[in-house]
Amino acid sequence: MNYDDLPHLRITVSDGVASVTLDHPPFNIMDGGMLAALRGFVHRVKNDPDVRVIVFDSADEEFFSAHGDMYFLTDMAALPAALEAFADAAPGVSVPDDVNPLEALNLELRELPQVTIGKLSGLARGGGNEFLTYLDMRFAAIGRSGQAQPEAAQHILAGGGGTVNLPRLLGHARALEVLLGGELLDAELAERYGLINRALPADEIDHFVSDLAHRIAQVRPEVVAAIKKVFEASVPSADTAVYQLEGREGMGVYIPEVSAFAQRQLAAGVQSDRNVERDLEATLRAL
Amino acid sequence: MNYDDLPHLRITVSDGVASVTLDHPPFNIMDGGMLAALRGFVHRVKNDPDVRVIVFDSADEEFFSAHGDMYFLTDMAALPAALEAFADAAPGVSVPDDVNPLEALNLELRELPQVTIGKLSGLARGGGNEFLTYLDMRFAAIGRSGQAQPEAAQHILAGGGGTVNLPRLLGHARALEVLLGGELLDAELAERYGLINRALPADEIDHFVSDLAHRIAQVRPEVVAAIKKVFEASVPSADTAVYQLEGREGMGVYIPEVSAFAQRQLAAGVQSDRNVERDLEATLRAL
Amino acid sequence: MNYDDLPHLRITVSDGVASVTLDHPPFNIMDGGMLAALRGFVHRVKNDPDVRVIVFDSADEEFFSAHGDMYFLTDMAALPAALEAFADAAPGVSVPDDVNPLEALNLELRELPQVTIGKLSGLARGGGNEFLTYLDMRFAAIGRSGQAQPEAAQHILAGGGGTVNLPRLLGHARALEVLLGGELLDAELAERYGLINRALPADEIDHFVSDLAHRIAQVRPEVVAAIKKVFEASVPSADTAVYQLEGREGMGVYIPEVSAFAQRQLAAGVQSDRNVERDLEATLRAL
Numbered sequence: 092m093n094y095d096d097l098p099h100l101r102i103t104v105s106d107g108v109a110s111v112t113l114d115h116p117p118f119n120i121m122d123g124g125m126l127a128a129l130r131g132f133v134h135r136v137k138n139d140p141d142v143r144v145i146v147f148d149s150a151d152e153e154f155f156s157a158h159g160d161m162y163f164l165t166d167m168a169a170l171p172a173a174l175e176a177f178a179d180a181a182p183g184v185s186v187p188d189d190v191n192p193l194e195a196l197n198l199e200l201r202e203l204p205q206v207t208i209g210k211l212s213g214l215a216r217g218g219g220n221e222f223l224t225y226l227d228m229r230f231a232a233i234g235r236s237g238q239a240q241p242e243a244a245q246h247i248l249a250g251g252g253g254t255v256n257l258p259r260l261l262g263h264a265r266a267l268e269v270l271l272g273g274e275l276l277d278a279e280l281a282e283r284y285g286l287i288n289r290a291l292p293a294d295e296i297d298h299f300v301s302d303l304a305h306r307i308a309q310v311r312p313e314v315v316a317a318i319k320k321v322f323e324a325s326v327p328s329a330d331t332a333v334y335q336l337e338g339r340e341g342m343g344v345y346i347p348e349v350s351a352f353a354q355r356q357l358a359a360g361v362q363s364d365r366n367v368e369r370d371l372e373a374t375l376r377a378l
Numbered sequence: 379m380n381y382d383d384l385p386h387l388r389i390t391v392s393d394g395v396a397s398v399t400l401d402h403p404p405f406n407i408m409d410g411g412m413l414a415a416l417r418g419f420v421h422r423v424k425n426d427p428d429v430r431v432i433v434f435d436s437a438d439e440e441f442f443s444a445h446g447d448m449y450f451l452t453d454m455a456a457l458p459a460a461l462e463a464f465a466d467a468a469p470g471v472s473v474p475d476d477v478n479p480l481e482a483l484n485l486e487l488r489e490l491p492q493v494t495i496g497k498l499s500g501l502a503r504g505g506g507n508e509f510l511t512y513l514d515m516r517f518a519a520i521g522r523s524g525q526a527q528p529e530a531a532q533h534i535l536a537g538g539g540g541t542v543n544l545p546r547l548l549g550h551a552r553a554l555e556v557l558l559g560g561e562l563l564d565a566e567l568a569e570r571y572g573l574i575n576r577a578l579p580a581d582e583i584d585h586f587v588s589d590l591a592h593r594i595a596q597v598r599p600e601v602v603a604a605i606k607k608v609f610e611a612s613v614p615s616a617d618t619a620v621y622q623l624e625g626r627e628g629m630g631v632y633i634p635e636v637s638a639f640a641q642r643q644l645a646a647g648v649q650s651d652r653n654v655e656r657d658l659e660a661t662l663r664a665l
Numbered sequence: 666m667n668y669d670d671l672p673h674l675r676i677t678v679s680d681g682v683a684s685v686t687l688d689h690p691p692f693n694i695m696d697g698g699m700l701a702a703l704r705g706f707v708h709r710v711k712n713d714p715d716v717r718v719i720v721f722d723s724a725d726e727e728f729f730s731a732h733g734d735m736y737f738l739t740d741m742a743a744l745p746a747a748l749e750a751f752a753d754a755a756p757g758v759s760v761p762d763d764v765n766p767l768e769a770l771n772l773e774l775r776e777l778p779q780v781t782i783g784k785l786s787g788l789a790r791g792g793g794n795e796f797l798t799y800l801d802m803r804f805a806a807i808g809r810s811g812q813a814q815p816e817a818a819q820h821i822l823a824g825g826g827g828t829v830n831l832p833r834l835l836g837h838a839r840a841l842e843v844l845l846g847g848e849l850l851d852a853e854l855a856e857r858y859g860l861i862n863r864a865l866p867a868d869e870i871d872h873f874v875s876d877l878a879h880r881i882a883q884v885r886p887e888v889v890a891a892i893k894k895v896f897e898a899s900v901p902s903a904d905t906a907v908y909q910l911e912g913r914e915g916m917g918v919y920i921p922e923v924s925a926f927a928q929r930q931l932a933a934g935v936q937s938d939r940n941v942e943r944d945l946e947a948t949l950r951a952l
Contacts, residue, residue, distance in 0.1 A: 206845060228838045243597040243605075254608040260836065262547065263609055264515045264575050270605055271493060271594045282857070283569070283576075288838050289857075306950075307845045310817040317914040318817075318844055321828040322837055324907045333611045340604035376593075530884040530892075541895040549834065550896055551802045551862050557892055558780060558881045570856070570863075620898045627891040663880075 092139040099128040101150065107143040107308030108301075109136060109205075114150035118157035118368055121218035121251075123173025125156075126192045129222075130180035133199050143308040143315075145203075146300060147226065148210040154368065155211050156219025158241065159193070159251065161362050164353035189335040193218055193251025197225040198334060206307050206315060210300045211236045212293065214275075216371060221253040224260060229286070230300055231278040232293040238286055239275040244375045245356070246349050250341025255329045261285045275372055352378070379426040386415040388437065394430040394595030395588075396423060396492075401437035405444035405655055408505035408538075410460025412443075413479045416509075417467035420486050430595040430602075432490075433587060434513065435497040440656065442498050443506025445528065446480070446538065448649050451640035476622040476629075480505055480538025484512040485621060493594050493602060497587045498523045499580065501562075503658060508536060511543040516573070517587055518565040519580040525573055526562040531662040532643070533636050537628025542616045548572045562659055639665070666713040673702045675724065681717040681882030682875075683710060683779075688724035692731035692942055695792035695825075697747025699730075700766045703796075704754035707773050717882040717889075719777075720874060721800065722784040728942065729785050730793025732815065733767070733825065735936050738927035763909040763916075767792055767825025771799040772908060780881050780889060784874045785810045786867065788849075790945060795823060798830040803860070804874055805852040806867040812860055813849040818949040819930070820923050824915025829903045835859045849946055926952070 094102040099115035111132065113119040136142050149155040162169050177192045186195040200207060209223045212232040216239045223229050223238070231238070240257070242249040249257075249270055257266035265284045269276065278290035291299050307315075355378055360367030367374050381389040386402035398419065400406040423429050436442040449456050464479045473482040487494060496510045499519040503526045510516050510525070518525070527544070529536040536544075536557055544553035552571045556563065565577035578586050594602075642665055647654030654661050668676040673689035685706065687693040710716050723729040736743050751766045760769040774781060783797045786806040790813045797803050797812070805812070814831070816823040823831075823844055831840035839858045843850065852864035865873050881889075929952055934941030941948050 206841070228842050243601055244593070246598050246601065248601055248604050248608075254605055255612045258609045258613045260838070262572060263613065263615075264547070266609065267493070267605065268515050268575055268590070271597055271602065272590050273593065274590075280576075285836060288842055289854075303842070303846050303848075306818070306847065310845055311820050311918070313918045314817055314820065314822055315845065317822050317918050318828055318841065321822075321907070321911045321914055322832045322840065324910050325829045325903050326832045326837065328837075329612050333608070336611050337608045340608055344598070344600045344604050530888055531880070533885050533888065535888055535891050535895075541892055542899045545896045545900045549859060550900060550902075551834070553896065554780070554892065555802050555862055555877070558884055558889065559877050560880065561877075567863075616899050620895070623898050624895045627895055631885070631887045631891050 092135055092141065094132065094135065097128050097131050099125050100132060102132065104139075104141055106305055107141065108304045109142045109145045111145060111147045112150050113147065113156060116151070117365070118154045118362070119149055119151060119219065120157055120160050120362060121193065121222060122160035122162070123169070123176050126173070126196060127176040127180040130177055130192075130196055130199065133196070133203065134181040134184060136205065137203050142205055143310070143312065144206045144208065144304045146208045146210055146304050149213055151213060153213045153365070155213045155215040156222060157214065157362070157368050158217030158219055161353050161357055164247070165350050165357065187331050187335060189338040190331070191251060191338050191341065193221060194334040194338055196222070197252040197256075198331065200225045201328065204312060204316060208300060208304055210296060211238070211287070212296065213237075214369070216241055217249065218251045221249060221251045221256070224256040225252060228288050230296060231281055231287045231290055232296045233278045233290050235293050236278045236281070237275045238281050239273060239372065240270050241273045241371055241375055243271050244273045246344075246346075246352055248337070248341040248344050250337055252334065252337070254337050254340075255333050259329065273372060273375070379422055379428065381419065381422065384415050384418050386412050387419060389419065391426075391428055393592055394428065395591045396429045396432045398432060398434045399437050400434065400443060403438070404652070405441045405649070406436055406438060406506065407444055407447050407649060408480065408509060409447035409449070410456070410463050413460070413483060414463040414467040417464055417479075417483055417486065420483070420490065421468040421471060423492065424490050429492055430597070430599065431493045431495065431591045433495045433497055433591050436500055438500060440500045440652070442500045442502040443509060444501065444649070444655050445504030445506055448640050448644055451534070452637050452644065474618050474622060476625040477618070478538060478625050478628065480508060481621045481625055483509070484539040484543075485618065487512045488615065491599060491603060495587060495591055497583060498525070498574065499583065500524075501656070503528055504536065505538045508538045508540040508543070511547060512539060515575045517583060518568055518574045518577055519583045520565045520577050522580050523565045523568070524562045525568050526560060526659065527557050528560045528658055528662055530558050531560045533631075533633075533639055535624070535628040535631050537624055539621065539624070541624050541627075542620050546616065560659060560662070666709055666715065668706065668709065671702050671705050673699050674706060676706065678715055680879055681715065682878045683716045683719045685719060685721045686724050687721065687730060690725070691939070692728045692936070693723055693725060693793065694731055694734050694936060695767065695796060696734035696736070697743070697750050700747070700770060701750040701754040704751055704766075704770055704773065707770070707777065708755040708758060710779065711777050716779055717884070717886065718780045718782065718878045720782045720784055720878050723787055725787060727787045727939070729787045729789040730796060731788065731936070731942050732791030732793055735927050735931055738821070739924050739931065761905050761909060763912040764905070765825060765912050765915065767795060768908045768912055770796070771826040771830075772905065774799045775902065778886060778890060782874060782878055784870060785812070785861070786870065787811075788943070790815055791823065792825045795825045795827040795830070798834060799826060802862050804870060805855055805861045805864055806870045807852045807864050809867050810852045810855070811849045812855050813847055813946065814844050815847045815945055815949060817845050818847045820920075820926055822911070822915040822918050824911055826908065826911070828911050828914075829907050833903065847946060847949070
């Protein structure tokens with residue numbers, strides 16, 4: 092299978108492992124182009140017999156993915172084109188009612204026959220961190236990674252799957268803290284809270300994840316499928332209706348002030364200034 | 379809203395955060411008076427637009443809340459008055475059949491539109507620790523806090539919500555250990571087990587919780603409500619029938635020996651002697 | 666109750682605590698004999714009023730239980746005799762359709778009125794580690810214990826309850842990592858992942874578990890039963906249908922190559938050579 096035409100992603104396949112590097116400067120924003128590219132990848136790789144495991148990482152040392160596209164909040168006119176690009180990325184595959192592109196990507200990623208792994212070194216916030224929660228497993232580099240859901244401070248919902256996934260990974264108490272408090276979690280805290288599988292030394296994570304991925308790539312696909320099937324019977328994943336509720340609630344909390352505040356964030360350097368993005372928490376408190 | 383008439387609680391409201399300090403010497407026992415006061419607070423604050431976040435702590439440095447009232451076990455005649463006071467604390471709001479006051483308080487607290495946080499420095503056992511599990515989040519001070527459910531050693535059930543909540547917070551294995559073993563968990567172990575969100579240095583917990591509470595108080599109530607709604611759809615809380623079962627089982631394990639043993643505990647200094655309460659585990663083993 | 670005739674197990678009862686030491690050299694393999702002995706014990710102890718708590722450990726310092734019997738994979742002719750011995754161990758107690766002996770043992774263990782505790786010092790892999798997950802609680806010795814599910818690398822399913830239990834104990838993400846990656850987890854990591862209750866210093870675990878077991882043995886059986894009943898209502902255990910699915914999936918992934926690979930493992934020293942068993946992970950990678 093050839094993936095060279097997919098923008099924003101650098102993809103190599105070797106020994107059953109696809110390495111997918113997000114490469115969409117300046118911050119791997121989860122914008123319309125990135126979501127369409129990821130969806131295009133998902134719908135191609137699902138039929139690729141050469142791929143058993145998919146590892147996602149970032150070309151940017153500091154940012155895995157800064158967050159979703161702020162322009163979706165300031166410029167509603169940008170939405171139809173993004174939705175069309177998302178639809179075109181998987182012709183003939185419909186998205187359930189009330190489910191937005193991030194949620195749809197979540198649902199489609201978890202249907203993949205392959206095993207998906209996130210390797211996090213750098214920052215993942217908002218839609219970028221929600222994307223990580225869609226994957227089967229996640230590992231983060233100690234001293235390098237940071238994860239946060241800043242949406243509540245932006246007066247919106249983490250409505251791209253995060254509000255569905257976080258109580259499942261962290262339990263109600265910690266998920267509510269993360270979603271409402273907006274704190275940046277380092278790797279160790281993310282491990283203790285269950286947001287990642289494990290925090291790993293920064294100089295070991297590459298080897299660890301590569302080793303794990305190649306080991307899993309040797310497992311028979313029938314065994315992987317059997318495990319996932321029993322898991323679903325034992326602890327069912329959230330069904331589509333929960334994503335639809337999240338999608339509707341996400342739209343429901345939208346008010347014009349959200350757009351005005353997003354404008355102020357953009358004016359302050361969000362989505363353009365590296366220093367501002369590094370400490371988004373401070374920026375949001377100051378605004 | 380004015381809260382000055384509520385006994386046993388010191389309540390201040392500032393910047394959307396209500397600080398509720400349990401102040402019912404000598405040990406903040408969860409007795410009829412305390413439960414009525416807490417219920418009264420709940421039914422007043424639920425309509426207070428000035429309160430977005432509620433932080434519970436204790437006026438006693440050593441005790442958050444020692445446990446439920448031992449006299450409920452020795453003197454059945456004390457129960458009707460307590461139940462009446464509890465009913466009067468929220469006129470017209472009925473308690474489901476088979477649900478006792480602690481369970482009812484649990485169910486009513488979780489219906490609050492506000493976000494509730496427990497700040498624990500000192501000891502919380504039995505009904506005092508169960509109360510903590512009713513809250514949305516819990517933080518504990520390293521080197522200062524201790525949490526335990528001594529009920530099994532007292533020949534009764536942790537029947538005030540604890541048997542419902544602990545397997546949800548800790549999983550079956552650890553919850554069974556805590557409920558049957560009766561060990562006092564320090565802050566670090568409580569964090570590892572999931573009984574609290576996080577263990578914090580004793581000299582940082584005040585600042586941490588205050589900062590978190592005030593940050594959450596800035597979140598739009600609509601966003602808080604949307605998050606809680608999606609959480610419930612994704613990972614439903616225990617329904618009332620589970621509390622009713624716990625309530626019935628709690629009554630079902632009562633035998634006269636329970637009362638006699640409670641008498642011996644009282645005679646040994648439980649509920650009156652500070653040294654005895656500090657190491658209740660040793661007291662129970664010795665009896 | 667007398668247990669002296671049960672092979673492979675050393676059983677003593679004292680103060681309400683049964684100590685069951687697996688003693689089936691060379692590695693406490695979960696073979697037909699061991700499974701029949703364990704089932705025999707379960708169906709005798711369930712009616713023993715002198716036993717309130719059961720602690721399982723191993724007579725072998727290095728191995729709690731190496732894994733299931735590789736000869737079940739190489740020699741299908743061995744199966745009927747094992748199934749017959751398992752049936753004879755509890756005359757008149759039928760096993761549900763599609764449920765294999767390990768799964769049946771899981772279901773029967775969790776129906777016991779007693780509290781079961783695993784004390785792990787040494788290695789537990791495959792069926793040996795699955796057995797540990799059947800127990801109410803598990804503790805492991807720091808620096809001594811290791812737990813792994815090597816089945817995926819052996820081209821089969823952890824089909825003896827492990828695929829049902831691990832997502833419940835660890836969550837999907839970590840359970841998938843453990844089942845597919847096949848890594849040996851030391852005590853600390855096992856605690857962080859939730860595979861055990863707690864990692865304990867090797868020189869303290871005996872005292873800790875004995876103390877806990879004897880404390881629990883003092884709890885009224887009615888209270889234990891009430892707690893377990895409320896737990897089931899609050900967080901239900903997997904129902905029999907999930908075990909049946911696992912059983913069918915386990916059979917479904919069987920192919921002749923599984924047997925051939927098992928032959929090679931046996932030839933390489935698996936199930937006979939102590940050095941090979943110590944580092945089974947390296948053996949499997951080398952084959």
